[in-house]
Every structure is written in C-alpha cells, then in structure tokens.
Amino acid sequence: MAGFLKSAGSFLLYKEPKNTELGFELLETAQEKTGQDGDGPPTPQKPLPPQAHTQKKKTSKAPLSVPEWNESRKAESEYCVPSGSDDVSGKLCVSLETIKQKFLIPKNQDIVIREFKIGRKLEAFIAYVDGMVDKQILNLSLFPSVMDKAALDGFEGGSAADYLTDNVLPVHSVSKSGKYSDIVMQILNGSCALFIENCNECVIIEIKGFEKRNVQQTLTENVVKGSQEGFTEDLRTNITLVRRIIRNENLVTEIMPVGNTNHSSCAVIYLDGVANPAVVGEVKKRIQSIDTDFIMGDCMIEQFIEDNPFMLFPQILSTERPDRTASFLMEGQVVIIANGTPFAMAVPVTFFGLFHTSEDIAVRWPLGSFLRLIRLVGLFCATWLPGLYIAITLFHNEMLPTELLHSIAVSKESVPFPTVVEVLIMEISFELIREGGIRVPTAIGQTLGIVGALILGQAAVSAGLVSPLLVIVVAMTGLGSFAIPNYTLGLAVRLERFLFIFAGAFLGFYGISLMIALLSYVACSMKSFGVPFFSPIAPKTKMNRDVILRLPIWTQKNRPDEFNTLNRKRQGNNQKLWIDQPKKGNQGEGGGQ
Amino acid sequence: MIKEGKIGVSEAMFLVVVAISNRVFFTAPAVVVKAVGTSGWYMALVADLTAIVFFCFVYLLLKRFPDMNLIDIFSVCFGKVLGFLFSFLYAGSFVIVCGVLLREFIDVLKVYVFDSTPLSVLAGSVLAVIMAAAFLGLETIARVARMAGFIMLAGLIALMCMAAPQFKLDNIFPVGGYGFGKTLFEGLTRSSAYSEVIVLGIVAGALQGAPHIKKAGFSALVLSGIVLSGILLGVELVFPYYSLQELTSPLYELARIITFGTFFQRMDPIFLFIWIITTTVSSSILFYCAVSSYCKAFKLSDTRPVIIPIAVIVFTFVIQQRDIIVVVDKLIEALRISPVLLFYILPAAALITAVIRKKKGGEQAIGNS
Numbered sequence A: 001m002a003g004f005l006k007s008a009g010s011f012l013l014y015k016e017p018k019n020t021e022l023g024f025e026l027l028e029t030a031q032e033k034t035g036q037d038g039d040g041p042p043t044p045q046k047p048l049p050p051q052a053h054t055q056k057k058k059t060s061k062a063p064l065s066v067p068e069w070n071e072s073r074k075a076e077s078e079y080c081v082p083s084g085s086d087d088v089s090g091k092l093c094v095s096l097e098t099i100k101q102k103f104l105i106p107k108n109q110d111i112v113i114r115e116f117k118i119g120r121k122l123e124a125f126i127a128y129v130d131g132m133v134d135k136q137i138l139n140l141s142l143f144p145s146v147m148d149k150a151a152l153d154g155f156e157g158g159s160a161a162d163y164l165t166d167n168v169l170p171v172h173s174v175s176k177s178g179k180y181s182d183i184v185m186q187i188l189n190g191s192c193a194l195f196i197e198n199c200n201e202c203v204i205i206e207i208k209g210f211e212k213r214n215v216q217q218t219l220t221e222n223v224v225k226g227s228q229e230g231f232t233e234d235l236r237t238n239i240t241l242v243r244r245i246i247r248n249e250n251l252v253t254e255i256m257p258v259g260n261t262n263h264s265s266c267a268v269i270y271l272d273g274v275a276n277p278a279v280v281g282e283v284k285k286r287i288q289s290i291d292t293d294f295i296m297g298d299c300m301i302e303q304f305i306e307d308n309p310f311m312l313f314p315q316i317l318s319t320e321r322p323d324r325t326a327s328f329l330m331e332g333q334v335v336i337i338a339n340g341t342p343f344a345m346a347v348p349v350t351f352f353g354l355f356h357t358s359e360d361i362a363v364r365w366p367l368g369s370f371l372r373l374i375r376l377v378g379l380f381c382a383t384w385l386p387g388l389y390i391a392i393t394l395f396h397n398e399m400l401p402t403e404l405l406h407s408i409a410v411s412k413e414s415v416p417f418p419t420v421v422e423v424l425i426m427e428i429s430f431e432l433i434r435e436g437g438i439r440v441p442t443a444i445g446q447t448l449g450i451v452g453a454l455i456l457g458q459a460a461v462s463a464g465l466v467s468p469l470l471v472i473v474v475a476m477t478g479l480g481s482f483a484i485p486n487y488t489l490g491l492a493v494r495l496e497r498f499l500f501i502f503a504g505a506f507l508g509f510y511g512i513s514l515m516i517a518l519l520s521y522v523a524c525s526m527k528s529f530g531v532p533f534f535s536p537i538a539p540k541t542k543m544n545r546d547v548i549l550r551l552p553i554w555t556q557k558n559r560p561d562e563f564n565t566l567n568r569k570r571q572g573n574n575q576k577l578w579i580d581q582p583k584k585g586n587q588g589e590g591g592g593q
Numbered sequence B: 001m002i003k004e005g006k007i008g009v010s011e012a013m014f015l016v017v018v019a020i021s022n023r024v025f026f027t028a029p030a031v032v033v034k035a036v037g038t039s040g041w042y043m044a045l046v047a048d049l050t051a052i053v054f055f056c057f058v059y060l061l062l063k064r065f066p067d068m069n070l071i072d073i074f075s076v077c078f079g080k081v082l083g084f085l086f087s088f089l090y091a092g093s094f095v096i097v098c099g100v101l102l103r104e105f106i107d108v109l110k111v112y113v114f115d116s117t118p119l120s121v122l123a124g125s126v127l128a129v130i131m132a133a134a135f136l137g138l139e140t141i142a143r144v145a146r147m148a149g150f151i152m153l154a155g156l157i158a159l160m161c162m163a164a165p166q167f168k169l170d171n172i173f174p175v176g177g178y179g180f181g182k183t184l185f186e187g188l189t190r191s192s193a194y195s196e197v198i199v200l201g202i203v204a205g206a207l208q209g210a211p212h213i214k215k216a217g218f219s220a221l222v223l224s225g226i227v228l229s230g231i232l233l234g235v236e237l238v239f240p241y242y243s244l245q246e247l248t249s250p251l252y253e254l255a256r257i258i259t260f261g262t263f264f265q266r267m268d269p270i271f272l273f274i275w276i277i278t279t280t281v282s283s284s285i286l287f288y289c290a291v292s293s294y295c296k297a298f299k300l301s302d303t304r305p306v307i308i309p310i311a312v313i314v315f316t317f318v319i320q321q322r323d324i325i326v327v328v329d330k331l332i333e334a335l336r337i338s339p340v341l342l343f344y345i346l347p348a349a350a351l352i353t354a355v356i357r358k359k360k361g362g363e364q365a366i367g368n369s
Helices: A002-012 A029-035 A050-055 A066-079 A091-100 A135-146 A158-169 A180-188 A235-245 A277-288 A296-306 A322-333 A356-364 A363-395 A402-413 A419-440 A440-463 A468-482 A487-525 A574-580 B009-027 B027-062 B070-078 B080-112 B119-136 B139-166 B178-200 B210-238 B250-256 B267-297 B304-320 B324-357 B364-369
Strands: A111-118 A124-127 A173-177 A194-195 A201-207 A253-260 A264-271 A317-319 A334-338 A343-348
Touching: A066 A111, A066 A322, A066 B267, A091 A111, A091 A124, A091 A180, A091 A194, A091 A440, A111 A135, A111 A158, A124 A135, A124 A180, A124 A264, A124 B210, A135 A158, A135 A194, A158 A194, A158 A296, A173 A180, A173 A343, A180 A201, A201 B080, A201 B324, A235 A264, A235 A322, A235 A334, A235 B267, A253 A277, A264 A277, A264 A322, A264 A487, A277 A317, A277 A334, A277 B009, A296 A317, A296 A334, A296 A343, A317 A322, A322 A343, A322 A356, A322 B364, A363 A487, A402 A468, A419 A440, A419 A487, A440 A468, A468 A487, A468 B009, A487 A574, A487 B119, A487 B178, A487 B267, B009 B139, B009 B178, B009 B210, B009 B250, B009 B267, B027 B070, B027 B250, B027 B324, B070 B080, B070 B178, B070 B267, B070 B324, B080 B119, B080 B267, B080 B304, B119 B139, B119 B267, B119 B304, B139 B250, B139 B267, B178 B210, B178 B267, B210 B250, B250 B267, B267 B304
Parallel strands: none
Antiparallel strands: A111 A124, A124 A194, A173 A201, A194 A201, A253 A264, A264 A334, A317 A343, A334 A343
C-alpha cells in the first residue's frame, strides 16, 4: 500500500530530474581545436612549471633584459627557484627543484631522488628511474664508495665532479653533462645522475639494469643447421650479438634517436670500406627525417623509410638472426636495428635476396640450390595455383586430359556455387584458420590448424560446399606460402593470390597473363635504396653465384654487383690454392719421387 | 625534355627483338607463305638483310648526332616546321602500328579462345596494362622486355622441339617457292617487318652513345631474323604451304597438335601465356614510342598527361575496325609500305640532308663551330 501511495505521489508531484549523464565524457576543448589546425608536427604537451602559471595569458616569451636576468639569478640563489635555464645550476637545491619539476614530482612516482652527503661533507643527490638501474651496483658499490668517510680525503678544491669521476666512482662508464635536457634524457635511458653542491656539471653514471629477455632461439626463422641464436628486444644486446660474429674494427655502429616523444633509438650498422657510403648516407638521412611521436621497433621505421610505400613487395629485409645480419653486413648492406623489437633490417635488398635463408649456406651447394628451387615452386603455388584452377575450369577445359576433366566435372556436380565463389570460400577459410592459429596460444594454435585443415576441409566436401580437388589446390597453396622464407613477402603473395583469382575468373589465362605483366612492370620499376628490386636480372648486372641457385661456396668470389660495394672481392681462389700446393708429409720429397 | 633513364645494350636489343618477333604469333606466317610459298623461311632472311642495310643509315645518322634522338635530329636537319611534321607523323605511325598489333592480337584471341567476350573488354584490359607500363617509363619497359624476350625465346625453342615429331621434310619443297625472283622481291618489300628497329632511334637518348646503338641494333636484327626464319621454317615443316596460308595463327595451331602420350595434349593454353605476355610487352614498347615521339615533337617534359588521351585514340582505332579480314587485307598490307618510307627512307633522307647542310651534333658540331 505504501508503495502504491509513493508511486501515485510521484506521478502527481514534480521532482527535479536526477543527473542522467553517463559519466565521463571526453570533449574537445578550444585549445585542442587550435592545436589541430596547425600544419606542423605535433609537439609533446608539457605541463607548465610552477612559476609559469602566473603568466597564463602569455603565449610567447620575450628575452629577459639584464636587470630581469639578474633578478632571476638572485631569486634562484636566495630562494632555490629554477631560472628556466638549461644549464646546470651550481646550487644543489636549484638542480633538485629543476629535476623535480621536469619529472613532475611528486605526481610522478617512479623517479627516485636520493639525497646524501659525499664523504659526510659535500651535499649531493642522485636521480634515476626506478627499475631501470642496477640496484645491486647502486647499493653495494656506488653508495658505499661515495658515502665513505674517506671519499673526499684527497680532494683539494676544484671540481668535485672531476675528483669523484677520477678517484671515487667504481663504475665502468661515467660521463659529465652541464645541460638539464641531456641529463633528463640520460635518466630516461636508465642512467643515474649525480648532482653535487657547487658543481655546474652533473655526473652521469651508466648502471643500466632493467629487466630484459635472454637470448633465445629464433621464433620465425628456425633452421636445422647453423646458429640457433635470435635477437632480443634490447638494442645493446643485439649489437653485441652481431659484433660477436664480425670481430672487425671497421664495423661501425651509429646510434640515432627516433621518436619525438618516446625518445627511442636505433643503430645504423655497416662495414666501413665495404658498404657504399651513398647508401649509408641515404639511410641516415631517411632516419633523421622521421618526424613522429612514437617509434616502436624496426617495423615502424621500415614504413617511414621505404622507397615505395604503396607497393606490395617488401623493400627492406627483416631478420631475427644475428648470423644472417652479419652476412648482410659482409655483403656490403647497411643494417638498422631498433630498440624494442627482436629484428634487424637490411638495405638495400633485391627480390631474390628475399628467398635466401641462413641455412642455404650451412648445407652443401646442391642441397642449398634444391631448397631454393623448392621455395620458387612454393612461390608459384602460393601465387598462381588457385587462379590457374579457376581459369582452367572456367575457360580452358581443353588442356585437361579427358579423364581428369571428367573427375573434376563429377566432383563439381554437387557443388551449388560458381567456381570463383567456391575458391573464395576455401581461401578465406584458410586465411581465417591461419590468422586464428597465430593469435591463439601456441598449443591451441597448432590444434586449431589441424582441426581447421582436416575437419573443415572434410566437412566442406561432405556438405557439398566445395569439390575435393579444390581442397587439394588450397592445401598446396597454403604449403607454398609457408615455404616463402620472408614473412612480409609471404603476406604480399597471399594478397596477390586474390588478384590472380579475380583475374582468372574474369578472363582466364588472358587475365592471369595480363596480371603477370602488370606485376612484372611494377616490380621492375621498384627500387630499394637506389638498387633496382629485380636486379641482377632486370636490369642485368654482373651475376653473383648466389642469386637463384646457390653454387659452390668457393666460386662466390665477389660481393653482389648491384650493391656497388667499395670492395667487390669477397674471397680468393680457395679451392685452387690447396689443389696447386705441393704435397707434403709422407708423400713429400721422398715419397713423391 | 622527358627523362627516360638509362638502358643497357641487352635491354635495348630485346626491346627490338620482342617488338619484331612478336608478329610470328599472328597472321604473319600465313601471309608470307601466301606471298612466296615454301620459300617463306629464307625470304625472312632476305628481308632481314634489307633491314640491316636500311638500319645502317639510321645508325650513321644517330652517330652523326650523338646524344640526340631521331625526333630532335629531324628538327635539326629539316628545320622546325618539317621536323615537327615528321615527328608528328612518327607519333601517329606508332599509334597505328600499336593499334593494328592490338587488333590483330585480339581478333586471333577471339577466334581461338574468347569467342563470346566483347572486343572492348579484351582491348580495354590489355590497354590498361600498357598504360601502366607507359606511366612507369622506358627503363621499366626495357627491363620487362628483356625478361619477356628470354621467356619468348625459350618458349619458341621448346615449342619447336616438341613439334619436331610432326616435321615433314617434304613440306618445304619446292625450296624455290613461287620463284627466286618473287622471293627476292617480296623480301625487299617486306623488310618493313623489321621496321620496329627504329625504336632505338626514338629512345637513343637512353642508350649510352652510338656504339651501344650499333651493337643493340644489329644484334637485334640478326636475332630477330633468326627467330622469324626459324619459326617460319618450323611451321612450314609441319603444315603444307597450301593449308598453312589458310590458318589465322599457325603457331597456335602448331601448339594444339603437340601430343605426348595421353596426358600431355593440347599445350596451346600454356603457349597462350608466352603469346599474351610478349604481345603486351611489344604493344607497350610501341605505345611508349608513340607517347615519347609526341612529347618530343611538342617539347613536353612529362609524358604522363599524354598517356590517357593516346590510349583513348588507340582504343578507338582498335574497336573501329570491322573484322579481322579488314585488319589482315588492308591495314597489315598498308603497313608493308608506309614503315619503309617513314622508318627507313626518312632517316636516310635526314642523313643526306645533314651531310649536304653540314649539320652535326655533339662535340662534332662544337668542333666545326
């Protein structure tokens, strides 16, 4: 009854409506609107420093006059207020405030600032990012050394930073910097910054110690013979893995910053005296010109620096293997390794280079050549087989022997779809299985592959959706695409296959031939860092003995001609040398007679 | 000036070889046999020798004007007005030659494979590829031509080897055909079959000097002569001359009759790939020459705006012809004479004019001045 009265009352009486907003809503502000109108690159939004809040209306900052500058210096020295200058202040409290402001402390909680006294006399503090430095070194080596009573025993004035660097700090890599911007970057990279009272320089101590994956077996480029090591996500580790293979003083590593906001870095590696300087310069130029907020690994860099972004074929070769990276460097190519992904990129690259694997050189030459030919057969199957099947069944029945034609006709009799629809159903199903198998966890992924291939194929045939012959065609296509060693090329071929399916369905062999001609034109017009993509075939250059077939290792005397390396010669007449040498030992002077 | 890039000797050679040899896929063998009977295979060699003689004039002209193409040379030799007129004629001729080749190709395709497909669909699709090739430029076309040339030669050799069991030596007798005199006369007049060698004159700027032109031109003519003569001999050995002249595409018929056991029969669709790809490349070369000549005549620095309009003209020309009879009996016969005048006689006249008017190009001109 009470409920009824309440309902009736609420029906008759007016009530203020409740706030029915659904909660948080992100609306565009006027500031954002104006920010988006500009043509320039996006700039990182930094919160204003405390003193700047008083001057909100000012959009541009006029240079300080001499009295103003003196005033600000006075304020700095008297009240520990940062002046806004990028130079490190001699007063420790100013540096402390500056670092706190730059890292938004106390809002930002993973920056550690530890104040202490060096040798129980000199005020100092250390700043680092929690989790990025090696705390063992910090606790057991660094702090005991600098906080030791005798740490400043020999100090007779002058720069304390120099004294500590020369006599106290027990760390292998120490540098000094007088700019806050540089110091902030070093702290973000995992170094430790030591600020000292009355010192205009900060000591940067490199004791990086963040968690990283160990060197493990490669996941995408497994081989039976040869090295089993793969790259990791850490740039320094990856460079070391390459340097361990090429122990040559001419191997140059240039570290370059990329990403305006995430401040990542990448290494450009080349063998000086072998790699063409023009290619090295072009690689550096393209990386330097990348203007973006965020770079995560080599895959993003690849998309910024490739020659033809609208082409399907990859123009940069990506590998997970240090041994393969080393072989590229020895061939005169330039390698780019970025922080964050376990891959290295090699440029320039040709179409035929995408079919090579590190196993080719690990096995004897007839076997290596055979593997290459198998891969080319795989390419043929992966690209053309479904298209040819459609063309033959729709347009060119006459080329099939009567018995085969009869069996195809019988198998297709119960299928209600046109051939092209039938092929598309199977191809898309196969692509779904493959994509699903990659995304789900490994154990389930394998099962999914088997289930998909066997059950779906069998069920589709039993249900009369597709003909048995088509299942074989699609299976061959799938196997062919798996045989392509380069993942990006494999993806490109998967996409091209659909072009050939439509071309075959539209105009039979005529359509497929035209598509081949078109793709040939496109491929022949492409370049990878100035090197034609189809060289040394089109245009013809001096053929190396390791292009399509892998001929004996001792015949491969020169580096690839198309890369225009400074040093063309790779090796001498190895086989001839030991054949021509006089016999020694038992069959020497006496036995030989 | 348009930027054509640089091409090598072998690429230039295959540009010409593909453009010339492509005609064996269509009605050319039947037309030749109809004209001279069983002596067609060596008539091709006579025509080739004649073309080599004519090419000497072209080479001497290009040598006299290094780093210049024929279009520019005409302006120098004949003056601006006449030079422009001849250059424009060249562009028009290439449009017609390309159109006739495409129409012949599509008609043969309709006869053998796509009897119910509309002509415009077949012509439009091949023209789309040709346009893409022209957009990508001479370097690309030359690279693809070299690859297509090798594929074509390998395919033709394979075809001849597979057809070898069908060869009957009796078919080439009497060796004299309709008489040696007629063979010689037809050989001299049909030298236009090799007139595509003039392509080298149009793209001379992309080659590295007269020695490269000489090497590419003469070797291309020799190789094309061998291919044409060899194919004619092959089809004559298989088909008697009286039935050969009735065939629309003797080479396609030859591929049809190849049989190895019960499984390897009807190889013609495989042969279709070589046929279509080389014809596409050949038409791309001719189309590019039309575009290039036009741009050079009007001193245009970019070929791209001209490609679509010229493609529309070629397409219109292709679909305008009534049927294959008109193409074979009128257009192809007309193309026997006009290329000789335009592509052989005109350069020879330019050479003579240059000698009389003491016109030279490059360093020679500087030396004289």
